[in-house]
Amino acid sequence: MTCNRAKFLFDDYLFNRLDPETTAALEEHLRTCATCRDALENEKALVGLVQADRTPEPGDEYWGSLEKVILARTVRRIEPAAVETDISKGSRWRTLLNYVVPLAASIALLAGALTDLGLKPRGTAVSDLSVLGAETGIASDAEALCLNVQIKSHLLGSVIMSPPGSAGRGIKVSQMTIIKDVPDEHEK
C-alpha cells in the first residue's frame, strides 16, 4: 500500500468504517511507515479535540416548550387562512362589543334625558291622560282636568322611560300619588 492510499483511508479507519481486509493492509503499512503513523496520530488528535466540543444542553424546559412553539409557528406559516378566519371571528365579536352595545346604551340614555326634559310629544299623552284623569276622578271640570293632565303627562312620561326597579320610577310614582290629591283641594 502506498502512503497516499494509506492517508486516503485514515478517516474511515478512525471511524471503523473499513472492511477487515483493508484494515489489515493499512495496519501493515503503518507498522513499516513512521511518516504515516505520525500523520495518523495527528489526525486522531484533531478528531479527538473536535469531538470533545460538546453542545451545551438547553434543559428540559426548553425541550418541553419547543414542540408547542414549532407547532404554533407551523400553523401560522402553513395555514394563515385558518388563523385569519379565527382572528376575523374574534374581530366581529369585538366590534359588536365595542360599538353596538355602547351605541344602544347611548340611545337609551338620550331617550331618557329627552323625556325628563319634557320634550316628549304632549298631544298623545294629553289624550291618554285625560282618560286616566277622568277615571280616577281627579278633575271635576274641564279646566282642572287640563291643568292636572299637563302635570301628569310630564311625570308619567318619566315613569315610563325609567328602568323597572329604578329609584327614578319610584319617585315619579309617589309624585303621581301626591298629584292625585291636588284636584281634591281644587274641588273644595
Add this chain to the structure above:
Amino acid sequence: MKADHKELVDRIVGGDRQAFEELIRRFKRKIYSVAFKMLGNHLDADEVTQETFVRIYERRKELKSVKYLPGFILRIATNYSIDLIRRRQKGFVSVDDLVYLPDVQTELAGRITSPEQGVKDTEIMTAVKMAIQKLPPRQKLAIILHDIEGYSKAEIADALQCPQATVRSNLHIARSKLKKWLAKEFK
C-alpha cells in the same frame, strides 16, 4: 427508508398532527446540536431547529420520495444554517484569510495525545471552537457532521446533495486549516 420512519412519513403526509409531533421529538436534539455547532449560539440554533420543522411540514409531500429521512432533515437544517451564517458573516475573518505558514509544524500530536486530555484543556478547547467557527460553511459542516455527529460521507453527501468526493475534500481542507491554525496558536 427504515420501516418506522416510513410509517411516520406516511402519517405526516396524510396530515396527522401527532405524527408530526413525533417527528419533532425524534429529531429536535440532533438538529439543535448540529445547528449549535454551526452557528455557535443558542438563539440561532433554536431558530434553525424551529424553521427546519416548519419547512419539513411545508414540504411534507416530498417526504414520500425521500430515501433517507435523516438526510432530508439534515439537508434542510444545514441549508438554513448556511443561510444564517452567510447573513451574519459580514465582519468575520475566515481561516482562508489567515496567513499560511508552511514551516509551522503541527504540534497537536505532541501536545494532545488523547481526546480525554484535550477535554481538560479549556484553552485548547476554546481555540478549537473558534477555529471551527471560522471555517467556511461547507467545510465546517463536513467537520461537524462527520467528526462530531458521526455521519458517514455517504450520508453527508446525501444531505448536502454533493458527491462523496466533495465531502472528503471539504473534510480534508477543513482539517488542514484547523491543524495549521491551532499549530500557529500554540506555537
